[in-house]
Amino acid sequence: MSENDTIAALATAPGEGGIAIVRISGPEAEKMLSALVPASHAWESHRMYYGHAMDQGEILDECMAVLFRAPRSYTREDVAEIHLHGGAWAARSVLSALYRRGVRAAEPGEFTRRAFLSGRIDLSRAEAVMALISADGQRAARAAVRQLEGGVSAFIRSAQQKLISLLSGAAAAIDYPEEISLEEAAGQLEQGARRLADQLESACDERGARIAEQGLEAVLCGRPNVGKSSLLNALARQERAIVTAIPGTTRDIVRADVMIAGLRVHFSDTAGLREGADVIERIGVDRARQAIAGADCVLTVLNASEPLTDEDRQLLRDTENAPRIIVLNQCDQTLALHPADFDRPVTVSALTGEGLAELESRVAAFGAGAGESALTQQRHMRLAREAAQCLRIAADACANGAPVDLAVIDLQQALQCLGRVTGEQVDEQLIDEIFSRFCVGK
Ligand SMILES: Nc1nc2c(ncn2[C@@H]2O[C@H](COP(=O)(O)OP(=O)(O)OP(=O)(O)O)[C@@H](O)[C@H]2O)c(=O)[nH]1
Ligand SMILES: [Mg+2]
Structure with a gap:
């Protein structure tokens, strides 16, 4: 791969869109621009012109075009951009006309690579470009x-x-x-x-960087029927998990992604934790335990309208040292549990939506400072x-x-x-x- 030939590629995402930009970089950029967008004017650097992209006497598209003369460009080489109407055909025709004239198709990242090799940006900045895209x-x-x-x-x-x-x-x-x-x-x-x-x-x-980049893992756990799936649906604002009055409804892990205050949160709804279930449910319970162990935030869900059971007490002990939030659900019913008996609980109702905003902000707090280290x-x-x-x-x-x-x-x-x-x-x-x-x- 030569580093000083002229390269071109579609710079915008492929598919339908408002505009499609073909970017050309290298010593032939201006010549190619003049060939494809014939104009009576000279190309002044950093100025946008209206014109038509043409090939072999045929109009390919109406366009806007701009030339960035070296070294004031993304790559520090001469760079030309042709802004076409979005959609595959016009951009593809312009690119094939360029390739026919000897321009090479750019490799992934090659424009940014040239910016690095020319000394315009260092490696950490080049990587930042990619991080920003994704x-x-x-x-x-x-x-x-x-x-x-x-x-x-x-x-x-x-x-x-x-x-x-x-x-x-x-x-x-x-x-x-x-x-x-x-x-x-x-x-x-x-x-x-x-x-x-x-x-x-x-x-x-590392933890903060992972949370900022990939999102926070939050796991809903609790004994059967406390309302975990109902909470997941309420947080996701759509019916993701099946909800029924039958204990043991959820067997596999159901996930929903929610954006809370700029932070992506992956909620996982798990099988209700109990002993003596059938084979399928037991596998679900094992998966739930694994999910709890790997979570950034564990939501220990209790049914506030019923007194604590042995299973609830066991779960409270099991999640004691985890990054946890105690969630008292079903607060729309007569309370059998007292919030004062628990450590900073959030009282909610999956049915009415009460307390959900507070629950969200408590979850997001586990991602505080994420991505802010040097x-x-x-x-x-x-x-x-x-x-x-x-x-x-x-x-x-x-x-x-x-x-x-x-x-x-x-x-x-x-x-x-x-x-x-x-x-x-x-x-x-x-x-x-x-x-x-x-x-x-x-
Ligand atoms: N009144 C009231 N009922 C609720 C609330 N949340 C859930 N329920 C009801 O409780 C029952 C069980 O709800 P689910 O969400 O399926 O409970 P789960 O914890 O996922 O149960 P499993 O999947 O069996 O472990 C359903 O009948 C829900 O309608 C609530 O906040 N208030
Ligand atoms: Mg469920």
């Missing part, structure tokens, strides 16, 4: 925008500077032992390395942890009286890890791997 909630999008604006780059740069100053302190002690004693240097290095390792580790919030991408967090580990090895070596030069090797390794986050130190294979996850046209 973000489906406000949380995930906000984290991606922060990264796109250089939040990750700034954090990594400041960590690199601290590391470099540790390294230069060590180098000074090695070169001028008469001025700085090696013990003193080792002491400073140890302290500084531990502090930086702490900072790097606290910048990684690093939110798996690759970045892995590298930051690796760097922190190298720093701790260096600090331990200093504490054990090892020569300072030895610690320097670990510090340099930590520096390399950080360089891989922003892409100063990357190999071709990693770049290929990252950009191949993009969609075509980005």
Whole structure:
């Protein structure tokens, strides 16, 4: 794959839509634009023109077109965009006319890859572009925008500077032992390395990053017939799970996705927990237990109109150490349970909708702060942890009286890890791997 030929792709999502944008990047972009959108004017950069996309004397579509001259463009090359009416045909015809003229079809992520290779954005920003495209909630999008604006780059740069100053302190002690004693240097290095390792580790919030990106897992559990399925339907605002007055109605896990305050929440309704059920229901009960164990938030549902049963008490004990909310359902009926007897319960009625808004905000509270740590991408967090580990090895070596030069090797390794986050130190294979996850046209 040559890096300086001219490439083109559909930049908007395929299918029906208001407009379809064909994007062209490379040295031939202006020539191709002039060939496909004949005009009597010269193409002024960054200006939108009205015209017609033409091929072999035939009008393909009415269009708007714009040229971004290098280096003020997405890729830093000449970039042209032809905005056509949405729908497959016009865009496909324009693209095939371009390919016939020798333009190459862009690989997934190739425009962003060029932006990276030309030095316009670093690797963490390129990854942010992809994260933003795939973000489906406000949380995930906000984290991606922060990264796109250089939040990750700034954090990594400041960590690199601290590391470099540790390294230069060590180098000074090695070169001028008469001025700085090696013990003193080792002491400073140890302290500084531990502090930086702490900072790097606290910048990684894996749970929060997962919740922001993929959503919060909330599981409804309780004995049969307390109203779990009814609650799921009320929260989802649609009839997802079957509701009947027969205990043991739900056997498999039923899921519903709900957006609460910009956070995606995956609610799972489970089989009512009880002993001695039939084979199918027992499997359901096992699945329910597994779901509870993996949940970010457990809704322990009780029927407020009935006194507690042994099963309820067992469930309250089983979920005691889980991130849980006690839900007293069926509050539209005469209460047999007193909210004051429970730890911060939410009183609701799946039937009337009472208390549901409070329940939602209590659930969303389990996602508070999600996606707000300095690093939110798996690759970045892995590298930051690796760097922190190298720093701790260096600090331990200093504490054990090892020569300072030895610690320097670990510090340099930590520096390399950080360089891989922003892409100063990357190999071709990693770049290929990252950009191949993009969609075509980005
Ligand atoms: N009055 C009243 N009835 C409710 C409420 N929630 C559920 N019910 C009724 O309680 C019965 C059981 O409801 P489900 O939602 O199927 O209960 P479940 O916990 O999913 O039961 P299993 O699937 O058997 O474990 C149904 O007849 C519902 O109509 C409520 O808030 N108020
Ligand atoms: Mg049910």
